Amino acid sequence: MKTKVSDAKKAYRTQQWIAGIVLTLGGLLVAIPFIWMILSAFKPESEVLQLTPTLWPETFTTENFIYLFENMNFGVYLKNTIIVVLCSFVGLFFNAMAGYAFAKYKFKGRDKLFYLVLATMMIPGQVTMIPVYLILNQMGLTNTMAGVVLPGLVGAFSIFLFRQFMSTIPDELLEAARLDGASEFRVFMQLILPISKPIMAVQGILTFIAGWNSFLWPLIIANDESLYTLSVGLSLLKGQYGGNFALQMAGSTFMVVPIVIIFIIFQKHIIEGYTISGMK
Amino acid sequence: MKSYSKSTPYLFIGPALILLALFSLFPILVALVISFTDIDLAGLADYSNISFIGIENYLNIFKDPIFLKSIGNTIFYVVFGVPLVIACSLGIALLINFGTARIFKAFRLVFYMPSITNVVAVAVVWTYLYNPQFGLFNYLLGLVGIPAIPWLQDPTIAKGSLIALAVWRAIGVNMIIFLAALQGIPKTYYEAAQLDGANNWKQLTKITIPLLRYAIFFVSITTMIGWIQFFEEPFVMTKGGPLDSTTSVALFIYRNGFQLSNFGYAAAGSFVLFIAIIIITMIQFRLQKKETDF
Numbered sequence: 414m415k416t417k418v419s420d421a422k423k424a425y426r427t428q429q430w431i432a433g434i435v436l437t438l439g440g441l442l443v444a445i446p447f448i449w450m451i452l453s454a455f456k457p458e459s460e461v462l463q464l465t466p467t468l469w470p471e472t473f474t475t476e477n478f479i480y481l482f483e484n485m486n487f488g489v490y491l492k493n494t495i496i497v498v499l500c501s502f503v504g505l506f507f508n509a510m511a512g513y514a515f516a517k518y519k520f521k522g523r524d525k526l527f528y529l530v531l532a533t534m535m536i537p538g539q540v541t542m543i544p545v546y547l548i549l550n551q552m553g554l555t556n557t558m559a560g561v562v563l564p565g566l567v568g569a570f571s572i573f574l575f576r577q578f579m580s581t582i583p584d585e586l587l588e589a590a591r592l593d594g595a596s597e598f599r600v601f602m603q604l605i606l607p608i609s610k611p612i613m614a615v616q617g618i619l620t621f622i623a624g625w626n627s628f629l630w631p632l633i634i635a636n637d638e639s640l641y642t643l644s645v646g647l648s649l650l651k652g653q654y655g656g657n658f659a660l661q662m663a664g665s666t667f668m669v670v671p672i673v674i675i676f677i678i679f680q681k682h683i684i685e686g687y688t689i690s691g692m693k
Numbered sequence: 694m695k696s697y698s699k700s701t702p703y704l705f706i707g708p709a710l711i712l713l714a715l716f717s718l719f720p721i722l723v724a725l726v727i728s729f730t731d732i733d734l735a736g737l738a739d740y741s742n743i744s745f746i747g748i749e750n751y752l753n754i755f756k757d758p759i760f761l762k763s764i765g766n767t768i769f770y771v772v773f774g775v776p777l778v779i780a781c782s783l784g785i786a787l788l789i790n791f792g793t794a795r796i797f798k799a800f801r802l803v804f805y806m807p808s809i810t811n812v813v814a815v816a817v818v819w820t821y822l823y824n825p826q827f828g829l830f831n832y833l834l835g836l837v838g839i840p841a842i843p844w845l846q847d848p849t850i851a852k853g854s855l856i857a858l859a860v861w862r863a864i865g866v867n868m869i870i871f872l873a874a875l876q877g878i879p880k881t882y883y884e885a886a887q888l889d890g891a892n893n894w895k896q897l898t899k900i901t902i903p904l905l906r907y908a909i910f911f912v913s914i915t916t917m918i919g920w921i922q923f924f925e926e927p928f929v930m931t932k933g934g935p936l937d938s939t940t941s942v943a944l945f946i947y948r949n950g951f952q953l954s955n956f957g958y959a960a961a962g963s964f965v966l967f968i969a970i971i972i973i974t975m976i977q978f979r980l981q982k983k984e985t986d987f
Contacts (some may be wrong), residue, residue: 428893432788433796439785440803443861447806449829450818466832507708514705518697526710533717537922537970539943540963543950544720544727550737564716567709597701626811628925633951644813648929651817658821665814676809680802 450669453662454478461659477663481650487667489639490646497562497631497642498624504566505620509613511567512575513605517587527576534569538629546633560634561642565627571616578612579605614682622672643668728960737956750961760962762937763945766852767921770941774856774920778863779912785864786871787901801872808865816929819858820845823930845931848938855926855939863919867912874908875901910981914974921970942966 453461454477456470481487514520515527545564546555554560582605590600606613628644635641641649647664654660728750730736736743754760785804789797807815822829823844831841844854878901886896902909924943927933933940933948940948946966950959 429792429794432791433794436785436788436792436797436800440800443804443807443864445829446815446818446822446861447810449822450814453821462827464827466827466829504712507712511706511709514702518702518705520699520702523702526706529718530710530713533713535970535974536717536721537918537963537967539922539924539946540724540960540967541717541720542947543956543960543963544723545716546951547723547727547732547737547956548715548720563712567712569713569717572709591697597697601705622809628811628813644811647811647813647817651813651820651929658824658827661817661821665811665817668811668814672809672811673806676806677802680805 447669447673450662450665453659454666456659458657458659461662477659478667480660481664481667485646485650485664486638486641487643487646487664490641490643493558493561493631493640494625494627494643496558497627498621500562501565501620501624502617504568505571505616507567508571508616509575509606509609510601511572513579513601515572515576516579517582517584517605530569530572532569534573542629542633549634555634556636556640558640561631561640565623565630571620574612574616575609578609582608611682614679618675618679618682621675625668625672724960724963727957728964730957732957734954737954746957750958751965754958754961754965759937759940760942760945763940763942766938766940767923767942769852770856770859770923771917771920773853774859774863774923775913775916777856777860778867778916779909781860782864782867782912783871783905783909786868786875787897789868790872790875801869804868805865807862810862812862812925813929815858815862816926819854820930823854846935848935851931851935851939855923855930858930859920859923859926863916867916870912871905871908874905878904910977914977917973917977918970921966921973 452468452470455473455475456467457472457474457476460467460471511530515523515530541564549555549560549563554563586604586608587600590604595603626644627642628648631640631642632645632648635645647661647668650664651661729745729747730743731746731750732743785800789800789804792800821827825831825841825843825846828844830844834840834842843850845851882900882904883896886900891899922943923941924947927939927941927944928947931939933944942962943966946959946962949955949962
């Protein structure tokens with residue numbers, strides 16, 4: 414009997430090892446593009462075009478990055494991307510406000526309006542793309558930063574998550590604050606927002622990532638290079654410098670590495686966020 | 694007790710709702726209307742140049758060989774992409790969940806990473822990896838004596854290459870959804886099964902997979918909708934080529950709308966896509982309902 418138990422334990426340990434090895438191999442496969450991108454970004458162009466590729470840069474250089482900023486306006490693209498990210502946080506605030514009202518107020522048409530919000534999640538981007546362009550054109554906002562930012566400002570999924578979270582806040586807390594004479598807006602700012610920190614953290618990171626990565630809409634609405642975001646600039650780079658891989662890898666590294674760093678710092682919140690949203 | 698004024702909730706939902714109405718709901722109506730017109734750049738400059746042409750756009754689009762080709766390509770993406778995404782992300786989630794050592798948690802991070810990165814950056818990197826002359830993939834194949842593969846140059850292989858990249862990006866989010874669902878399964882089920890002498894495979898097929906049905910359903914619907922709208926990868930990497938073999942319906946709409954400025958024609962295409970998504974989603978919900986009848 415004893416040997417049977419130890420046999421089972423041994424088999425279990427072997428299985429653990431096999432799972433670990435399979436995941437390591439898979440993880441390596443997943444990571445190769447990143448590793449290759451970062452290492453190539455620091456190689457001079459001639460080394461990238463060598464027929465026998467080197468893994469580690471033989472001659473280590475940062476000239477690709479310098480070239481991006483000196484000759485390719487990446488400074489302007491970076492500034493625009495940061496503006497987009499900052500504006501998307503204003504949108505996040507609107508989402509939180511709406512989520513709060515749907516969770517904590519009773520008003521006429523609340524459920525119907527909420528379903529309407531949810532319904533917008535099902536509309537594919539390709540359908541609204543052309544009309545939104547025409548609407549913004551009518552408003553004289555094509556080729557402006559407002560036109561880049563406005564359509565993506567609020568999102569149904571974000572409102573939904575805020576509502577889910579905020580409906581768990583006890584009503585007594587709100588009543589107490591009201592009895593103390595706080596205005597409705599103050600209750601929201603000084604009571605609700607601090608309590609909602611966990612969901613704010615998740616959505617803040619996701620908003621940052623989405624803003625940083627935004628590509629299609631800025632591409633459509635901005636004709637002027639001074640309004641391009643980093644990803645639009647990078648796609649331009651691919652068109653103009655198609656053969657210069659070292660430069661392209663430097664541009665990609667510049668886009669990817671900040672996100673990866675932010676993600677590693679906050680990953681616990683993101684992964685927990687899925688569990689929050691998974692709860693009913 | 695009700696101490697707030699009646700208008701307060703509307704002030705809170707106002708900004709979000711106005712923006713959603715203006716940029717999500719109203720555009721549907723506009724799209725429908727302009728899909729029955731011949732609006733183009735001239736019409737954009739002066740509305741008197743627009744005329745109502747009824748269902749002509751819809752009739753023409755189904756005669757357009759490129760549109761028909763893009764439908765075929767999109768079906769190809771869905772048929773191969775959806776099962777691959779589900780199999781890979783479920784497989785990885787099961788392995789990570791199976792592991793008891795701490796290191797397994799780190800794998801979540803590794804596999805999630807591709808899904809947060811910028812699609813353009815990633816497409817640029819993969820174009821380099823796929824390069825027939827200088828790319829890493831062909832070099833590695835060369836080391837084991839396999840001749841170079843025209844990753845993005847051959848019409849059929851190019852579709853597969855784009856799918857590989859998109860699957861690589863899609864694993865992360867879906868893996869996390871599966872992991873969350875796996876953690877929701879009570880341990881006692883497995884303990885009971887082990888007492889009955891069920892092996893790992895039996896536990897997987899009799900307990901885990903059936904209890905994951907809802908998660909699998911959710912992932913398959915969202916993944917399928919995502920693949921039907923497949924756009925960025927072919928747009929950045931192949932521009933729809935070679936010979937339109939990687940053009941998706943979404944890319945076709947973009948090209949007609951914003952490169953050729955045939956707004957009405959593109960809007961008709963987008964409505965065809967919209968209706969396809971609605972029908973497919975409804976069919977999936979039907980199938981799901983039937984399954985739970987047992």
